[in-house]
Amino acid sequence: MSAYLSIRNVAKTYGRSIALNRIEMDVCRGEFLALLGPSGSGKTTLLRILSGLLDADHGEITLEGRNISRTPAWERDIGLVFQNYALFPHMDVRTNVGFGLEMRRIRGSEAARRIDEALDTVSMLEFGSRMPSELSGGQQQRIAIARAIAIKPRLLLLDEPLSNLDAVLRQSVRVELRELHDRTGLTTIMVTHDQVEALTLSDRVALMECGEVLQIGSPEDLYQRPASAFAASFLGSPPANLLPVTPVGVPGEFKIGEMPWKPAGSVAEILARLTHPANIALRPETLSLSENHLPGSIPGKLKAVEYMGGERLAHVEIFDEGGPIVLVRTAAEIPEPGTKVFVVPTVITGLYDTENGFEVCRLD
Amino acid sequence: MKRPGPKHYLLAPGVLLVSCVFLAPFLLLVVLSFWTQPEGTLLVEPSLTVENYLRIFSDPYYLRGLARTIWLSFATVFFSLLLGFPAAYWIVRRAVRLRRIVMALMLLPMVCGALLPTLGLVNILSPLGIINGSLKQLGLIDRSIPLLGTQTGILIGLIQAFLPLMVLPLVAVMERLPLALEEAAMSLGARPPQVWWRVVMPLAAPGIVAGSVLVFCAALTSFVTPQILGQGKIATFAAMTWQQASLVLDWPFASALAMVMLLIMAALACMVLGFRRLNWVRP
Numbered sequence: 001m002s003a004y005l006s007i008r009n010v011a012k013t014y015g016r017s018i019a020l021n022r023i024e025m026d027v028c029r030g031e032f033l034a035l036l037g038p039s040g041s042g043k044t045t046l047l048r049i050l051s052g053l054l055d056a057d058h059g060e061i062t063l064e065g066r067n068i069s070r071t072p073a074w075e076r077d078i079g080l081v082f083q084n085y086a087l088f089p090h091m092d093v094r095t096n097v098g099f100g101l102e103m104r105r106i107r108g109s110e111a112a113r114r115i116d117e118a119l120d121t122v123s124m125l126e127f128g129s130r131m132p133s134e135l136s137g138g139q140q141q142r143i144a145i146a147r148a149i150a151i152k153p154r155l156l157l158l159d160e161p162l163s164n165l166d167a168v169l170r171q172s173v174r175v176e177l178r179e180l181h182d183r184t185g186l187t188t189i190m191v192t193h194d195q196v197e198a199l200t201l202s203d204r205v206a207l208m209e210c211g212e213v214l215q216i217g218s219p220e221d222l223y224q225r226p227a228s229a230f231a232a233s234f235l236g237s238p239p240a241n242l243l244p245v246t247p248v249g250v251p252g253e254f255k256i257g258e259m260p261w262k263p264a265g266s267v268a269e270i271l272a273r274l275t276h277p278a279n280i281a282l283r284p285e286t287l288s289l290s291e292n293h294l295p296g297s298i299p300g301k302l303k304a305v306e307y308m309g310g311e312r313l314a315h316v317e318i319f320d321e322g323g324p325i326v327l328v329r330t331a332a333e334i335p336e337p338g339t340k341v342f343v344v345p346t347v348i349t350g351l352y353d354t355e356n357g358f359e360v361c362r363l364d
Numbered sequence: 365m366k367r368p369g370p371k372h373y374l375l376a377p378g379v380l381l382v383s384c385v386f387l388a389p390f391l392l393l394v395v396l397s398f399w400t401q402p403e404g405t406l407l408v409e410p411s412l413t414v415e416n417y418l419r420i421f422s423d424p425y426y427l428r429g430l431a432r433t434i435w436l437s438f439a440t441v442f443f444s445l446l447l448g449f450p451a452a453y454w455i456v457r458r459a460v461r462l463r464r465i466v467m468a469l470m471l472l473p474m475v476c477g478a479l480l481p482t483l484g485l486v487n488i489l490s491p492l493g494i495i496n497g498s499l500k501q502l503g504l505i506d507r508s509i510p511l512l513g514t515q516t517g518i519l520i521g522l523i524q525a526f527l528p529l530m531v532l533p534l535v536a537v538m539e540r541l542p543l544a545l546e547e548a549a550m551s552l553g554a555r556p557p558q559v560w561w562r563v564v565m566p567l568a569a570p571g572i573v574a575g576s577v578l579v580f581c582a583a584l585t586s587f588v589t590p591q592i593l594g595q596g597k598i599a600t601f602a603a604m605t606w607q608q609a610s611l612v613l614d615w616p617f618a619s620a621l622a623m624v625m626l627l628i629m630a631a632l633a634c635m636v637l638g639f640r641r642l643n644w645v646r647p
Contacts, residue, residue, distance in 0.1 A: 053547050073550040080551040086544035090566045099562075103553035151552060 004029035010059030021211040034198035037208035079148030087132040094128040100151035118150035158190040229357040232281035240281040264296030281350040284329035297342035397619035416620035433601040437583035440522040444530040452534035478588040513595035521593040530575035537571030
């Protein structure tokens with residue numbers, strides 16, 4: 001399979017700190033890919049390298065079979081939408097949108113037609129003669145997108161596209177962005193630190209941390225089968241609980257920390273494969289609470305309950321005072337804080353090595 | 365925003381000083397320029413006549429002096445912009461660690477006053493100076509190129525003296541330009557010269573105008589630099605004014621000459637205020 005965009009062995013260091021460490025990635029034509037990670041994970045660096053605004057130390061980027069690693073930004077035909085939009089303040093909307101065409105010496109009626117087309121795509125046709133300072137943040141963003149797609153880019157890059165919008169607007173723009181992508185068919189790469197954006201918008205998510213791509217896959221894949229402890233503890237709101245589990249040598253018996261635990265059901269079946277200590281990931285919404293001891297349950301004390309509208313988030317201190325806190329998210333009724341409860345695990349999301357954080361074995 | 369309150373009295377000492385040593389003499393200058401000094405006397409006669417102004421604009425000596433001074437000032441602005449714009453851009457975008465040092469070095473000649481750097485330039489520009497000496501050593505010329513006592517020499521001196529007045533406002537404006545604007549232009553297909561021409565220059569326009577006005581006014585009224593580098597052979601308007609005031613002792617006429625320079629600067633200031641309305645941020 002030859003990918004539309006392929007990134008091979010791309011690395012970048014700033015002085016001694018590694019911004020990107022040997023990135024390998026393939027993107028298909030028409031795909032919407034999100035680069036997701038905390039700040040400092042290298043996602044913006046990768047975006048800037050793709051756009052040509054930053055040179056990689058080494059590595060190769062191929063777009064449509066052509067090596068563009070050494071192509072300057074102005075010859076790449078890559079549309080870039082900046083976090084703060086970066087509209088030219090001294091030009092009206094039409095001149096902004098037509099800037100890329102002007103640079104390509106496309107003038108007159110052909111330029112006018114393509115500007116109309118781009119403005120129409122973002123439903124901003126009637127704003128052509130406004131100045132950027134006369135537009136709201138959301139409108140400025142639409143113009144920034146129109147400006148980037150007017151050049152018919154081979155790749156569209158979005159840098160934190162929703163971060164400067166308020167919460168209400170964010171949701172509607174999210175839907176619009178996806179619609180725009182489906183309509184134009186542009187191969188799109190988006191940088192975001194917001195997991196909801198990444199999971200809702202994209203076909204695939206590349207989870208990045210410390211200059212490396214930890215996992216790349218569909219949103220469902222990433223959420224349900226996180227390949228590392230980091231992925232499990234980054235995705236989800238709240239993210240997965242990680243508990244240190246050690247086999248004690250007797251089949252079916254384990255320790256969580258120093259306390260004995262005897263799992264049951266499918267959880268016990270999966271843990272039967274465990275030969276060394278590992279961290280197990282339990283998603284808060286897969287756990288339930290019981291006031292009576294059930295097979296496989298973990299005893300604890302309810303510390304606090306947060307009402308989230310429709311659901312509640314219970315903070316349970318398992319075993320004794322000072323034990324690890326386990327979060328349980330449930331729509332069921334929850335007893336008063338201070339009550340003795342039992343946490344009932346039903347699904348294990350992942351088993352991770354205590355040293356390197358990667359999966360001990362693949363769960364299917 | 366701080367409220368303008370009773371703190372206005374903080375201005376008083378400054379206002380007092382400026383009133384005594386600048387405003388009062390200035391008003392005297394305006395009045396004096398309409399007075400006359402009968403031929404052969406040193407006494408001034410109060411009157412209200414435009415005779416002095418008519419004399420300036422009918423005598424080719426003064427008209428040529430005025431034209432020469434304006435021309436030199438324009439040339440100074442042009443070359444300061446040519447040298448200052450790339451320098452300012454470099455300071456803002458490239459000189460990360462060197463920035464403070466570069467800014468300090470640039471300000472140094474300004475705080476030295478006009479005399480010291482100009483005397484230094486004499487050594488560089490004179491027939492036996494560094495430029496002519498090196499060119500002769502390299503065998504590029506046989507005879508010295510006359511630089512001292514020429515307009516070229518004065519121009520070099522003026523550019524040297526007033527370049528910081530161009531660079532400082534440019535740096536101030538460019539600092540506020542987000543780098544993302546230039547990057548956006550590049551991603552849309554603009555090569556670096558096009559980025560400059562279509563994005564940086566228009567957005568730096570307020571700084572270009574401010575710097576140009578500062579350099580123009582400074583060059584128009586400069587006295588020491590043209591006097592020394594011109595070796596007294598080239599009379600600029602400021603020199604003519606000084607001649608009339610200090611050598612001929614015709615104060616009314618000297619006042620009228622000074623007034624002409626002031627009016628040129630006032631006209632320029634009005635044009636700049638008009639330009640502000642053309643600024644890219646619409647109200």
